Amino acid sequence: MEVWGGGLVDLDAKALAASDSKAKECKNKSCKESYPEYLPCSSLRGYSYKSKRDAFYALGGRDKGVKIQKPRPAHSGPCVGQGEHWNVLSGGGRRGSIASCRCCEDTPSGPKLTIRYKAI
Amino acid sequence: MKLLHYLILDYLHELPAKFSQLISVDVDIIFNMPKHELSKPDLLLQLDFMFESEYINLKCKNNDINKKPSDQKFDFEIYLTNLGGKVWEEAFKPNWNQFVLVEQDYLDKKNINIKIATINLSYLYLILNSLGVKENKIHKLSPWHPVYWKLIKEAYSSNFVINEDDFNEDVLLKYGEKWRKQWDFNASQLRLKE
Structure with missing residues (x-):
């Protein structure tokens, strides 16, 4: 009986330890390991906005007559295949552009996929 | 006309753009198109040709400017003329x-x-x-x-x-x-x- 009891306790402890170690392993993984197909957000120059709206406002989107056109897939820049592009117009001319990029961010709870926007 | 001139027409076909946008290091991201890879003097040279061929016009604060791009001292806006639009249509065959x-x-x-x-x-x-x-x-x-x-x-x-x-x-x-x-x-x- 003592052997059985001792064995069970031992097994539970081992299972817990294994699960704990896996969780730690996941948390410790980096973007490079978990999402190698995505660029790390930290490597993107100027993709600093967390929403299209924020990027739009950075281009003066609160001013009257400033508008965004339709989205298109990003053909150029660092995020081809992972991003989109919008023209921003005002007064019949190009105010600027917004580019988005799906990228990976290392966080304390592990790597996370997110979208960052550039106002240019 | 070289492909490069068609690329510049394409940059401008939806909206007039500023020279500063055309010369930006991020020109490909701004226009979502290939880069022209030209230096500032070379870009001005090509724009002068397009201006003299009447494919593009220049304006500043909504007033047309009659001097060629390389004569400009400040930033300016560039837009397609009707002829420039026709040339763009011939190249890009829009439906x-x-x-x-x-x-x-x-x-x-x-x-x-x-x-x-x-x-x-x-x-x-x-x-x-x-x-x-x-x-x-x-x-x-x-x-x-x-x-x-x-x-x-x-x-x-x-x-x-x-x-x-x-x-x-x-x-x-x-x-x-x-x-x-x-x-x-x-x-x-x-x-x-x-």
Whole structure:
């Protein structure tokens, strides 16, 4: 009986330890390991906005007559295949552009996929 | 005309742009097109040729400037002339029947004001339907400028307000590209897709 009891306790402890170690392993993984197909957000120059709206406002989107056109897939820049592009117009001319990029961010709870926007 | 000149026309075909945007290191991201890879003096040289050929005009604060690009001391705006527009059409073979104009702006913290216009009424209904917009009033536009230099006799538009969370903008991605000839973005040098 003592052997059985001792064995069970031992097994539970081992299972817990294994699960704990896996969780730690996941948390410790980096973007490079978990999402190698995505660029790390930290490597993107100027993709600093967390929403299209924020990027739009950075281009003066609160001013009257400033508008965004339709989205298109990003053909150029660092995020081809992972991003989109919008023209921003005002007064019949190009105010600027917004580019988005799906990228990976290392966080304390592990790597996370997110979208960052550039106002240019 | 070289492919490079067509690329510059393409940068300008939807909206007039500033010289500072054309010379930016991020010119490819701004216009979502290939880079021209020209230095400032070389770009000015090409713009001078296009100005003298009357493909482009210059303006500053809405006033036309009659001096060539390399004579400018301050930033200026560049736009296609009617001739420039025709040359662009010859190169990029647009199908205006498939062109979709979308303009959106944020009304408040939740809502977006959207205007969609097309030549083809059934195409407009198809787009509205795929966005989940139903029973919306359609306006007839006569005439209509799909882009600033092009005049179309008749078109249709719809204006509506939608909650930002309900707006599946990705639906519009498929309507943005196939109406014209595109650049071959996989090519190592400047090339148009067949």
